[in-house]
Amino acid sequence: MTTEVASAPSVTAANPPVRRLADWPAADLRDLAAEHGTPLYVLDHDRIRENGARLRQAFSDAEISYAVKANAIGSVLETIADTGLGAECASAGEVVRALDAGFDRVRYTAVNPPGRDLDRVVGLAADHDIAITVGASDTLDRLAERGWAGELFVRVNPGVGAGHHEKVRTGTDPKFGVPGERVAAVVSKATERGFDVRGLHAHAGSGILDTDDLDAHRALVARVVELVDEVAGTDVALDAVNVGGGFGVPYRETESPLDLATLAAAIHEALGDRDPALGIEPGRYLVADAGVLVTRVNTVKPTPETTVVGVDAGMTDLLRPALYDAHHAIRSLVSDADERETVSTTVVGPVCESADALARDRELPAPARDDLLAVGNAGAYGYEMASTYNSRPRPAVIALDDGESRVSARRETIDDLTRLEADR
Numbered sequence: 001m002t003t004e005v006a007s008a009p010s011v012t013a014a015n016p017p018v019r020r021l022a023d024w025p026a027a028d029l030r031d032l033a034a035e036h037g038t039p040l041y042v043l044d045h046d047r048i049r050e051n052g053a054r055l056r057q058a059f060s061d062a063e064i065s066y067a068v069k070a071n072a073i074g075s076v077l078e079t080i081a082d083t084g085l086g087a088e089c090a091s092a093g094e095v096v097r098a099l100d101a102g103f104d105r106v107r108y109t110a111v112n113p114p115g116r117d118l119d120r121v122v123g124l125a126a127d128h129d130i131a132i133t134v135g136a137s138d139t140l141d142r143l144a145e146r147g148w149a150g151e152l153f154v155r156v157n158p159g160v161g162a163g164h165h166e167k168v169r170t171g172t173d174p175k176f177g178v179p180g181e182r183v184a185a186v187v188s189k190a191t192e193r194g195f196d197v198r199g200l201h202a203h204a205g206s207g208i209l210d211t212d213d214l215d216a217h218r219a220l221v222a223r224v225v226e227l228v229d230e231v232a233g234t235d236v237a238l239d240a241v242n243v244g245g246g247f248g249v250p251y252r253e254t255e256s257p258l259d260l261a262t263l264a265a266a267i268h269e270a271l272g273d274r275d276p277a278l279g280i281e282p283g284r285y286l287v288a289d290a291g292v293l294v295t296r297v298n299t300v301k302p303t304p305e306t307t308v309v310g311v312d313a314g315m316t317d318l319l320r321p322a323l324y325d326a327h328h329a330i331r332s333l334v335s336d337a338d339e340r341e342t343v344s345t346t347v348v349g350p351v352c353e354s355a356d357a358l359a360r361d362r363e364l365p366a367p368a369r370d371d372l373l374a375v376g377n378a379g380a381y382g383y384e385m386a387s388t389y390n391s392r393p394r395p396a397v398i399a400l401d402d403g404e405s406r407v408s409a410r411r412e413t414i415d416d417l418t419r420l421e422a423d424r
C-alpha cells in the first residue's frame, strides 16, 4: 500500500552533507505513526540516493560497494542497487539478498565463514560477478576444496584501528585479516592454487569521524601499500586495493560531517604514485541519516535524579545505545514542544535490562503520556541489529520515496515469534 505524505522530508538540490534530526518534518512523522503504529522505523530513500551521489562524486574513480550489514531491508538494497553501486556482503544471507535486490557486483568478505556460506556463495558465483575476500589461509583451502577459482582479495590486518567504540575497531583485532608478516605467503599460496588474486583489502573500523581518525585512514592505506610492495617483491603484481568502509556521520549536534573530498584526497595521497584500482565499502554513510525511529511515550516517572520517560522502543529495536553507549539525538514530535518547560530525562525502553535506555541525561520538552519522540540517525545498524529478546516483535519499517510512503517491512506479530518452533 502506498500513502501520500504531506511533504517528503527536505531533499534539497544542494544535497547537504548532513541531515539533522531537526530537519525531519514532525507532522509527517506523526501522521505515519498514527497510520502504522509505533515503534516505527522511517527510511527516506531520497536521502539514501543523496548520500550515494556525494560518495560517487568524491570517489569518482573508485569501485564503491555498499556494506549491506548497515541495513539489508530489500527496498533499501533495491534503491542502492539502482544507483549502480556494488554490494559488500558479510554472509551468504547478505549475498542472496543483495543479488535478489538487483546488485550486479558483489564482494563477499568472508570472516571465519561457515562451510554452508561458502557452499552457497561458490554456487552463486557460477552465474554472478562475485569476488571473495579472505582473511585466513584456511579459507583458501576451503575455497579450493569447493572448486573456487574466481576473483580474490586478501584481507590484511593493518594494525590500524579506529572507530566510534572499541568494539568496532576491527583493524587492530587479530580476528580480522592476515597478519602483515604472513601476507606475502598467503598471496603466493593463493596464486599457486590458481585463484585470480586481484589485490589487498583492509578495514580500520566503523564510525570514523574526527580529524585525528583521518590520520587512521592515511595510516591504513600506507600500510596496505607497504604490503602491496612487499608482495611485488615476490613477483606477484596486485592491481587493486580495497580500503574498507567506516566513514562516520555526526550523531551529536556538536559534531561536523566528514569532508569526503578531504578524505578522498588523503587516501589518494597515501596511495602515492601507484595507481591501483581503488575500492571502498561504506555502509553507515549511505543510510544512517536517512532513518529515524519513532516511538511513543507510555510512562513518565519523576525521580530525584531524572524524569524517567518510558517509551515503546527499546534495545530490541535499537541496540546501539545499550551495546556501545552510542549517542542518538532524540526529539519531541509534539506540536506544542516550544511551549513546554524543558526537563532532564532518561528515555528507557520496555526491556527487563538496565542497559535498556535509548538516551540518558537529555533535555526534552516535558514529556507526557502518548507523546511521540523521534530518535535520529537510526538508518544504519538499527533495524538490522533488532532482536526479539523479551519476546518483543520487531517494528515496522516505512519507506519514504519521492513524496510517497510505503511499507518496507510489516510489523512483526507475537504469532511470528513462534513460527520456527515445532508443533507441540
Ligand SMILES: Cc1ncc(COP(=O)(O)O)c(C=O)c1O
Binding pocket: 067, 070, 088, 109, 170, 203, 205, 206, 207, 244, 245, 246, 247, 281, 282, 283, 284, 285
Ligand atoms: C569489512 C567491512 N567493510 C565495510 C564495513 C562498513 O562499515 P561502515 O558501516 O562503518 O562504513 C564494515 C563494518 O565495519 C566492515 O567490517
Ligand SMILES: N[C@@H](CCCC[NH3+])C(=O)O
Binding pocket: 069, 168, 170, 206, 207, 320, 380, 381
Ligand atoms: N554495528 C556497529 C558497526 C559495526 C560494523 C561492522 N563491522 C554500529 O552500530 O556502529
